[in-house]
Amino acid sequence: MTDQIRFVLPESDMPTHWYNIVPDFPTPPPPPLHPGTHQPVGPDDLAPLFPPELIAQEVTSERFVEIPEPVRDVYRQYRPSPLVRARRWEQRLGTSARIYYKYEGVSPAGSHKTNTSVPQVYYNAIHGITRLTTETGAGQWGTALAYACSLFGLECEVWQVGASFDTKPQRRTLIEVFGGKVHRSPSRLTEFGRSLPEDHTGSLGIAISEAVEVAAQDETIKYALGSVLNHVLLHQTIIGEEALKQLALAGEDGADLVIGCAGGGSNFAGLTFPFLREKLAGHQSPRILAVEPASCPTLTRGEYRYDFGDTGGMTPLMKMYTLGHDFVPSPIHAGGLRYHAMAPLVSHAVHEGLIEATALHQSECFDSAIEFARTEGIVPAPESSHALAQARRAALEAAENGTEPVIVVGLSGHGLLELGAYDSYLNGRLEDDPLSDEDLQAALANVPVI
Amino acid sequence: MTDQIRFVLPESDMPTHWYNIVPDFPTPPPPPLHPGTHQPVGPDDLAPLFPPELIAQEVTSERFVEIPEPVRDVYRQYRPSPLVRARRWEQRLGTSARIYYKYEGVSPAGSHKTNTSVPQVYYNAIHGITRLTTETGAGQWGTALAYACSLFGLECEVWQVGASFDTKPQRRTLIEVFGGKVHRSPSRLTEFGRSLPEDHTGSLGIAISEAVEVAAQDETIKYALGSVLNHVLLHQTIIGEEALKQLALAGEDGADLVIGCAGGGSNFAGLTFPFLREKLAGHQSPRILAVEPASCPTLTRGEYRYDFGDTGGMTPLMKMYTLGHDFVPSPIHAGGLRYHAMAPLVSHAVHEGLIEATALHQSECFDSAIEFARTEGIVPAPESSHALAQARRAALEAAENGTEPVIVVGLSGHGLLELGAYDSYLNGRLEDDPLSDEDLQAALANVPVI
Helix, strand or coil: CCCCCEECCCHHHCCCEEECCHHHCCCCCCCCECCCCCCECCHHHHCCCCCHHHHHHHHCCCCEEECCHHHHHHHCCCCCCCEEECHHHHHHHCCCCEEEEEECCCCCCCECCHHHHHHHHHHHHCCCCCEEEEEECCCHHHHHHHHHHHHHCCEEEEEEEHHHHHHCHHHHHHHHHCCCEEEEECCCCCHHHHCCCCCCCCCHHHHHHHHHHHHHCCCCEEECCCCCCHHHHHHHCHHHHHHHHHHHHCCCCCCCEEEEECCCCHHHHHHHHHHHHHHHCCCCCCEEEEEEECCCCHHHHCEEEEEECCCCCCCCEEEEEECCCCCCCCCCCCHHHCCCECCHHHHHHHHCCCCEEEEECHHHHHHHHHHHHHHHCCCECHHHHHHHHHHHHHHHHHHHHCCCCEEEEEECEECCCCHHHHHHHHCCCCCCCCCCHHHHHHHHCCCCCC | CCCCCEECCCHHHCCCEEECCHHHCCCCCCCCECCCCCCECCHHHHCCCCCHHHHHHHHCCCCEEECCHHHHHHHCCCCCCCEEECHHHHHHHCCCCEEEEEECCCCCCCECCHHHHHHHHHHHHCCCCCEEEEEECCCHHHHHHHHHHHHHCCEEEEEEEHHHHHHCHHHHHHHHHCCCEEEEECCCCCHHHHCCCCCCCCCHHHHHHHHHHHHHCCCCEEECCCCCCHHHHHHHCHHHHHHHHHHHHCCCCCCCEEEEECCCCHHHHHHHHHHHHHHHCCCCCCEEEEEEECCCCHHHHCEEEEEECCCCCCCCEEEEEECCCCCCCCCCCCHHHCCCECCHHHHHHHHCCCCEEEEECHHHHHHHHHHHHHHHCCCECHHHHHHHHHHHHHHHHHHHHCCCCEEEEEECEECCCCHHHHHHHHCCCCCCCCCCHHHHHHHHCCCCCC
């Protein structure tokens, strides 16, 4: 075993293809349905919002999709991202496990989101689109899209959830540094926004409605989404493809446990689907584990049913684990994990028993994150801290049992713009707020019956 | 010429020695003097504040000092730091120059400061020191020291300049995440602090006095400094040593222009002294250029004289370019460049004509920084933006003249905790405030006559 710490692939070894898991599933995932007709959605239904290549990727049955050269050319400004052996954290934990973290915080947006914002903007750019609209909650996605737009010369317009806009001015400034324009949502710029009071604190659902409304008005404007859909998950698989190569560089035969946090599912799928392919092919046999917050336990307490992707009920119906499309989770700090449902492909994998899921309280996650920062020198995003907390549990279990598992954990981003959350934790102002049975049943009651 | 972008040395190629420029200077630099006797300072004078290894490094005549294994073991958690070809920025500038930036923002503290905090803490740790005190202004140094202390099990106590403490809560939180304790300076914990009103906005000079007072009280407590002194500059030379190797990897024979921002001088010296060695040996012939803010123009408008390192006049007298030890620069956002003087070794190199200096206004620097962010995807620290602005000038000049210089620019850190400054710039609230002749003469009047 090498004593190397960081496994940095050379640029020339960066993967040239994204991986599409659909054809490798033992059973095909259920199709999305039109919200009116309940018939499977066709490419034409998506054409007003997305360029043809993204629609094709949404339904492709190819196992590998080539990454266009101009996209690879941006990727290599920060990729391959490092896979790091967490030696100091292992020592602090006294574990016999070998822990590797795949770190996406090196990207311009500080998270994995750039992996999909860059191809999304590229495909729009080659069709002459001049402006993209989107929503952002925690702000990572808006940042990633603004950066990608600045590279390809598109305007970027971001509707930021009002409460987030008011309390996180740094995130707005970062989007502006990258040339994006930020509106507090609900804004006065859309019909839907104007239908709400100006001082409304907003929601992701409202912000989506505003961004979609503007995109639908003009052929040169389109809309971009940062998670959930198949093409977004596809773009993120470069994470896992790199990790497989890097693990081999580290001298490991494979992983025993692969852990990622899961909100909409794109970061999780990006890291784990390539490992799942290897598992389905019998090349290695890792447990694959999604970690979600106890206050938004989509996979562990939701139902696997057709539901809307947005609160307003305008999107296609997708078969997925859901807490109900009008579920509003408690305001935990991991804003990226506060989505009411889970990407259809991740949901399918869980339903088929290929992937497991668990839910954790945020205080345990922050505790792990601080221990990680004090040993590995990286302040994790609150989202990523969920994966770290689960890795710690597994590492302590290994210490007790004297086993030596190889644990791969996804560190989806840094938390340097979320230090307010750390301040709350360090000063005892953080509360755990698990979902009650009553609230769960009330939210599920509104899932449409298909 | 390779089309590679990032030149990432393998861990095994990380330099094993720091470089000491003193024996290579054509003439020896003048010694520091005791503030009372005006005689050269001896090791005994420094013993109450620093451990023996650091005192030895302060006066060593060895050209190379071995980096202890436990320090290298921490370095490789984030080093070798990347040298990156700024291809997109070059395109945006339309320049024929080849621009490479050496990026220190990948460190746990987000700046080059960790390069010296780690060895400083290590040398204290092996002598049984249990606590270190320090001051911090902008906050990078306090962060770096807190991180290093967390690794070696020392307590870290940081006196943060009151105005900075009040307006930058994120920086304080980051220090706390790394386990450090932050006091607003002036504090009630020291005699000197109590002599001032509690709501005083503070200064670096006051914070230094408080940190030194606490360290002097107890044999198990020592003090740590983040710039100016020879041993600090020594530790930073790993930056330039790596850059030399990486430039060779990139297929370049050498640099034509090496640019760094200069506040206390440690980042600048760390990048440029190894290049200066190669220049003095006749192996390459780069111009070496220090960039400082027009509001604190130490090298360009200060005088080369013996002066104190602190405002209170408690440190040894050092021969350096100075604006006067009680000079208070205007509150520009690059807090790390607001020091009244310049490291004696950098000052000596400038005085001997080995290095040049120039001064820029901060608005030009922020303009360059935003252009850089929109192409290279990194938000630079306001300090680093001074080096970028000067690199842009050189790149545009090259475009005009049709020359193809190789420009190496030091990017000492990221600006993710300084987004408030970017917000000011983007929204027209930023003012340039060059130093007036009257203020300069008034400050210089208080430099002691030796």
